[in-house]
Amino acid sequence: MLRSIARAESGAPGVAEWASTLRTLTRYGCIAxxxxxxxxxxxxxxxxxxxxxxxxxxxxxxxxxxxxRFAHLRRLDDHWQLDSPLGFARVELTEAMLPLIAALxxxxxxxxLARQHGxxxxxxxxxxxxxxxxxxxxxxxxxGTASEDRDPILRQWEFADALFxxxxxxxxxxxxxxxxxxxxxxxxPEPATMRFSGTRRIALPRPHRRSVxxxxxxxxxxxxxxxxxxxxxRRAISLAQLSExxxxxxxxxxxxxxxxxxxxxxxxxxxxxxxxxxxLEIFVVARQCRGLARGVYHYDAVGHALVRQRGDRDAVxxxxxxxxxxxxxxxxxxxxxVFAARxxxxxWKYRSIALATILKDVGxxxxxxxxxxxxxxxxxxxxxxxxxxxxxxxxxxxxxDVSSVGEFLVGSRPDAR
Numbered sequence: 001m002l003r004s005i006a007r008a009e010s011g012a013p014g015v016a017e018w019a020s021t022l023r024t025l026t027r028y029g030c031i032a033x034x035x036x037x038x039x040x041x042x043x044x045x046x047x048x049x050x051x052x053x054x055x056x057x058x059x060x061x062x063x064x065x066x067x068x069r070f071a072h073l074r075r076l077d078d079h080w081q082l083d084s085p086l087g088f089a090r091v092e093l094t095e096a097m098l099p100l101i102a103a104l105x106x107x108x109x110x111x112x113l114a115r116q117h118g119x120x121x122x123x124x125x126x127x128x129x130x131x132x133x134x135x136x137x138x139x140x141x142x143x144g145t146a147s148e149d150r151d152p153i154l155r156q157w158e159f160a161d162a163l164f165x166x167x168x169x170x171x172x173x174x175x176x177x178x179x180x181x182x183x184x185x186x187x188x189p190e191p192a193t194m195r196f197s198g199t200r201r202i203a204l205p206r207p208h209r210r211s212v213x214x215x216x217x218x219x220x221x222x223x224x225x226x227x228x229x230x231x232x233x234r235r236a237i238s239l240a241q242l243s244e245x246x247x248x249x250x251x252x253x254x255x256x257x258x259x260x261x262x263x264x265x266x267x268x269x270x271x272x273x274x275x276x277x278x279x280l281e282i283f284v285v286a287r288q289c290r291g292l293a294r295g296v297y298h299y300d301a302v303g304h305a306l307v308r309q310r311g312d313r314d315a316v317x318x319x320x321x322x323x324x325x326x327x328x329x330x331x332x333x334x335x336x337x338v339f340a341a342r343x344x345x346x347x348w349k350y351r352s353i354a355l356a357t358i359l360k361d362v363g364x365x366x367x368x369x370x371x372x373x374x375x376x377x378x379x380x381x382x383x384x385x386x387x388x389x390x391x392x393x394x395x396x397x398x399x400x401d402v403s404s405v406g407e408f409l410v411g412s413r414p415d416a417r
Contacts, residue, residue, distance in 0.1 A: 030047075031047070032044055032045060032046045032047065033045040033130070035126065035127060035130055037097075037119065037123055037127075040094060040096035041094060041096045041097050041100070042093075042094050042096075042097070043091055043092065043093045043094070043097055043127075043130075044091070044092040045089050045090075045091055045130060045134060046089055046090050046091075046092060046174075047088065047089045048088055048089055048090060048172065048173045048174040049088040049089075049172060049173075049174075058129055059110065059125060059128050059129035059132055061109070061110055061111065061121075061125065062109055062111075063109060063110075063139055064107040064108060064109045064139065064140045065104070065107065065108060065109075065128055065131075065132055065137040065138065065139050065140060066104050066105065066106060066107045066108065066137065066138065066140055066146065067101070067104045067105055067136065067137060067138075068084055068086060068135065068136060068137055068138045068146075068148060069138075069146070069148065069149075069159060070084045070085055070086050070135070070148070070157075070159055070162055070163070071083070071084045071135070071136045071137075072084070072159075072163070073093075073098075073101065076092075079092050079093060079094065079095075080092070080093040080094070080095060080097070080098065081093070082101065082131075082136055084134070084135040084136050085135075085162040085163045085165065085166035085167070085172070086135035086148075086154075086162070087134040087135025087136065088134070088135075088172065089134045090173075091131065091134065091136060099117070100113070100117060100127070103116065103117065104131075104137065107140040107144065108128070110124040110125040110128055111124070113127075113128065164355075164356075167352060168352055168353050168355070168356035173352075175351065175352055176351040176352065177351060177352045177353060178350060178351065178352075178353065179275065179349050179350055180349075180350070180351045181263060181348070181349055182348075182351060183347075183348050184263055184348075187348065189258070189263070189264040189265070189345075189348045189349075190342055190344045190345045190348060191265060192255050192256075192257075192264075192265035192266055192267045192278065193252055193255065193267060193278075193301065193302050194281065194342065195300055195302070195303075195307070196281070196298040196300075196307055196309065196395075197307070198297070198298060198307035198308045198309050198310075199308045199309075199310065200307070200308040201300075201305055201306070201307050201308075202292070202297070202305055202306045202307075202308070203303070203304070203305045204239075204243035204246070204247070204304050204305055204306060205240055205243050205244075206243075206247055206304060207243070207244045207247055207248070212244070212248070216375050217374075217375050219371070221375075222371045222372075222374045222375045223371065225374055226370050226371060226374045226380075228380065228381040228382065229379035229380060229381055229413065229414070230327050230328075230329055230379075230381050230409075231332075231379070231414045232332065232333075232334055232379055232411035232412050232413070232414060233379075233411070233412035233413055233414050233415065235290075235412055236288040236289055236290050236334050236411065236412055237288075237289055237290070237334050237335055237378065237410065237411050237412045238289070238290040238291055239289055239290060239291030239292045240291070241376065241378065241412075242284070242286075242289055242292070242335060242410075243304075244376065245369065245372055245373055245376060245378065245410065246282070246284075246299055246301075246304070247304055248270060248372045249270055249271065249365070249368045249369045249372050250269060250270065250271065250282055250299065250301055250365065250368075250369075251269065251270070251301050251302075251304055252267050252268070252269055252278075252301045252302045253267075253268040253269060253270070254267065254268045255267045255268075255302075256268075256276075263349075264277075264348070264349065266278075269301065270368055271361075271364045271365045271367075271368040272361075272364050273361045273364070274346070274350075274353075274357035274360060274361060275346075275349055275350070275357070277345045277346055277349065277357075278345070278361070279341050279342045279343065279345035279346050279358055279361065280339045280340070280341055280342075280358070280361055280362065280365060280405075280406075281298065281299070281339070281340045281341075281342060281402065282298075282299040282301070282337050282338070282339060282340075283296060283297065283298055283299070283309070283337070283338040283340055283391070283395060283404075284296070284297040284298075284299055284306060284335060284336075284337055284338075285297075285315075285316055285319045285320060285335065285336040285337075285338060286316070286335055287316055287317070287320050287333055287334060287335065287336070288333075288334040288335070288411070289334060289335050292306070294313060294316055295308055295309070295312075295313075295316060296308075296309045296310075296315055296316060296319070296394055296395060297309060298395075309394070309395045309396075310394075310395070310396055315390075315393075315394035318387075318390055318394075319336060319338070319386075319387075319390060319391060319394060320333040320336055322385075322386055322387045322390065323336050323383045323386065323407050323409055324409075326383050326384050326385045326386070326407075327381065327383065327384075327409070333409060333411070334409075334410070334411030334412065335409070335410050335411060336383075336407060336408070336409055337369070337407065337408040337409075337410065338386065338391055338404050338406075338407055339362055339365060339404065339405055339406035339407065339408070340391070340395075340397070340402045340403060340404050340405065341358045341402065341403060341404075341405045342401075342402055343355075343358070343400065343401075343403070344401075346358055358405055359405065359406075362405055362406035365406070365408075366382050366406065366408060369408050369410070370382070373410055377413060378410055378411065378412065378413065379410065379411045379412060379413045379414070380408065380409070380410050381408070381409045381410075382406075382407070382408055382409075383406075383407035383408060383409055385407075386404050386406070386407045387404075388403050388404045388405075391403075391404040392404070
């Protein structure tokens with residue numbers, strides 16, 4: 001219609017100018033495509049990245065396709081949305097389209113889809129070609145194997161990893177990214193630090209900086225000598241050593257309160273954190289530590305103290321066993337540190353990158369603990385997996401309030417006597 005208007009108004013030059021404008025709008029992802037079967041069955045393809053638009057969708061009549069294992073459907077406001085980390089557009093659907101999408105869990109050709117759902121062959125072909133072009137479908141061979149499962153690269157990607165990569169980086173979606181403060185003025189921000197109540201509070205000794213500096217190895221030596229140690233000495237780590245490690249790695253050095261320029265309070269600690277938010281809380285699971293009773297403790301990074309939680313002996317053994325199993329060990333272990341994230345510290349400020357920022361904080365804290373433990377002659381080891389539900393039950397917290405996101409084991413070195 002717009003092409004006809006351009007021709008009527010300006011003739012051939014008008015048509016050429018409109019074609020050029022349309023190409024520019026398409027290039028920058030400003031044109032959404034709408035596919036309509038009837039008044040109720042409609043879908044809309046909304047580009048989320050302008051520079052990487054797919055070629056015009058084409059699909060041979062006998063080609064069979066099915067939903068990609070990377071495609072996912074969710075409700076959003078008044079419509080349904082189909083997304084895939086393999087594509088660069090989102091597909092908005094009316095509810096009446098859901099039976100068609102559901103049918104694609106098994107291989108379909110345009111002809112079979114048209115026959116089963118009473119569609120015109122051309123409509124079925126256009127629908128499948130459009131979904132395929134935007135990464136929602138994968139072709140299937142005569143043996144029933146999807147093309148994405150024959151691809152040596154895609155075969156090694158899991159759905160959650162591909163989705164996480166696509167959504168926390170810019171250029172793959174059109175949502176807000178970064179410090180957008182979506183809840184400013186409606187929900188108060190989480191405090192910079194938090195104290196957890198418990199049954200007992202243990203004040204920890206603070207190391208003297210001069211004595212630490214005098215006996216420490218250099219940073220270069222700590223970096224070069226750092227490695228994971230999974231076995232421990234017969235004489236366990238002491239409370240004084242654990243205290244020093246926590247003080248050097250994770251204490252709060254200072255807090256800056258919110259003001260007119262800074263919308264939320266921030267703190268300073270030995271390791272870096274995105275936006276100065278420091279959402280990580282350290283819980284100490286002590287199985288063998290000289291001077292500290294077996295139990296689960298929260299580390300008060302402001303007061304440099306341990307606060308006994310309600311976790312009992314069984315909780316200690318279960319959490320430690322999970323950590324040792326993750327290392328390929330089935331027993332033992334002295335002290336486990338569990339990093340638990342206060343998600344709202346990040347989600348109050350950030351969009352799209354909150355979890356990614358938390359995991360980067362985990363990496364920064366792990367390295368800081370590794371280097372300090374190495375300098376102190378301890379046995380450090382990061383843990384690759386943990387049971388968030390078991391931890392939440394041990395400390396009596398909601399999974400979506402304070403959830404474990406990382407673990408670190410530490411103890412005495414095997415040669416310590």
